[in-house]
Amino acid sequence: MRPRSLLLAAVFVLAAGCSSTPPTSAPGAAPQAAFPVSVEHEFGTTTVPAAPQRVVSAGYTEQDTLLALGVTPVAVTDWYGDQPYATWPWAKEKLGSATPTVLTAKDGPDYEKIAAQRPDLIVATNAGLDRAQYDRLAAIAPTVAQPKGGSAWFAPWDAQARLIGAAIGKPDEANALVDGIKKRFADTAAAHPGFAGTPAIFLQAPYYDGSAIAYQNGLSTAFLTDLGFTVPAEIDRFAPEGDSTQAYIPIENLGVLNAGKVLIWATEEASARTELEAQPLYRTLTPVQNGNLVFTDATLAGAIYFSSPLSLPYVLDHLVPQLDAALAGNPGTRPAA
Structure with a gap:
């Protein structure tokens, strides 16, 4: 097993929109919401024009947040562990019977394979992106990079969750998810x-x-x-x-x-x-x-x-x-x- 130090490179969302009628959500996609939405990240602002139907998880852990918010990505990125569909046991129930394409990112994003998924949103909040990598992904589809001012790898999980939630039109659900987990930690500490x-x-x-x-x-x-x-x-x-x-x-x-x-x-x-x-x-x-x-x-x-x-x-x-x-x-x- 390689040490995590070789796998871990280190270790506030603005949403706006106007009323529109998004397309009916497909299975695994974000539900109807007020789109377009705009989110701010390290490399600027990304606008998601409509409820995403084909979301690619381009970083090491983003699939967990998407699944927790009810969105099944069409492609996920393998980090380590050789888990089926790059999905660990704690997330298998949320994945259900879905069989997303598994990407690798050992030398950066696999642009061709990502493009082949025909994504309408690329979530890359934990993909270690630099500006050039972000620009190449953004040329494929709207792309959400790491939180502004955060680490390229493994920015705080709650900041990533709020950013992803806003991008898929579920900011309230993301906030509730984060708050619920933090409350569990606080309650456990008190106990x-x-x-x-x-x-x-x-x-x-x-x-x-x-x-x-x-x-x-x-x-x-x-x-x-x-x-x-x-x-x-x-x-x-x-x-x-x-x-x-x-x-x-x-x-x-x-x-x-x-x-x-x-x-x-x-x-x-x-x-x-x-x-x-x-x-x-x-x-x-x-x-x-x-x-x-x-x-x-x-x-x-x-x-x-x-x-x-x-x-x-x-x-x-x-x-x-x-x-x-x-x-x-x-x-x-x-x-x-």
């Missing part, structure tokens, strides 16, 4: 007061090039801080200059992980935990000895990385019980003697 102020560190697993990769405080750890946890600043000194997302901690410096009361390891493969525990210094860490650990499976790790309106509820359902157990000290997570 687990022990999370408040507890230092926790989220890490990839196992080690990469002799280092442990920990996520610093920010968008990649919002799923923890929104539950009340804190991310200790002690790991920040191991981040490359100019990088505020990931800290690369040499194995000989693993002791810095004692700054976390809880360690959450994204163990996507069965062998990852074995590799972690093979390091003698890992076994000396206080959270390891006390069982203050969470080991994810591949699906939970993917849900955390996706940070989408469909994956975040999955994270709450599956991670929170493990966090409870970790805080109490879970003997099952301690290395075997």
Whole structure:
């Protein structure tokens, strides 16, 4: 498995319109709404003239937002994980029996394949677009790029959701979706007061090039801080200059992980935990000895990385019980003697 650092490049909508009568919606398309609508993004303003019927999801995670809002894209973009139709388990029910074309974007958008879908809207809020790439997509169909002033990759999930919602004529539904998820996090945090102020560190697993990769405080750890946890600043000194997302901690410096009361390891493969525990210094860490650990499976790790309106509820359902157990000290997570 390639480290997510090689797959993640980093890590306010204006809507206007006049009354018009859009065409009757096809299955999977946006319902009747007040079109045209105009939305502002990083590269300007895009006008969507009518309710889109053939939406292409050109970035790594946008399909989740579209599906959550009741729009089934005609094409989706595969990120990683080899999931059928690039759709992870948390989104399969929303996809239903649809069989969208699967695109790849390892070297940028697949313009020819996208054009072949005859799209009337291209959603590329998490496609890492630069100006030239945006212009090429916009020549195919109205295109919505990343939120204005946001990261080209993995801008805040809520900003993406609101932008996509406005573009498909569902701003109210998008706002309600975002607010509902945020309320779930707030309610969960209130129901687990022990999370408040507890230092926790989220890490990839196992080690990469002799280092442990920990996520610093920010968008990649919002799923923890929104539950009340804190991310200790002690790991920040191991981040490359100019990088505020990931800290690369040499194995000989693993002791810095004692700054976390809880360690959450994204163990996507069965062998990852074995590799972690093979390091003698890992076994000396206080959270390891006390069982203050969470080991994810591949699906939970993917849900955390996706940070989408469909994956975040999955994270709450599956991670929170493990966090409870970790805080109490879970003997099952301690290395075997």
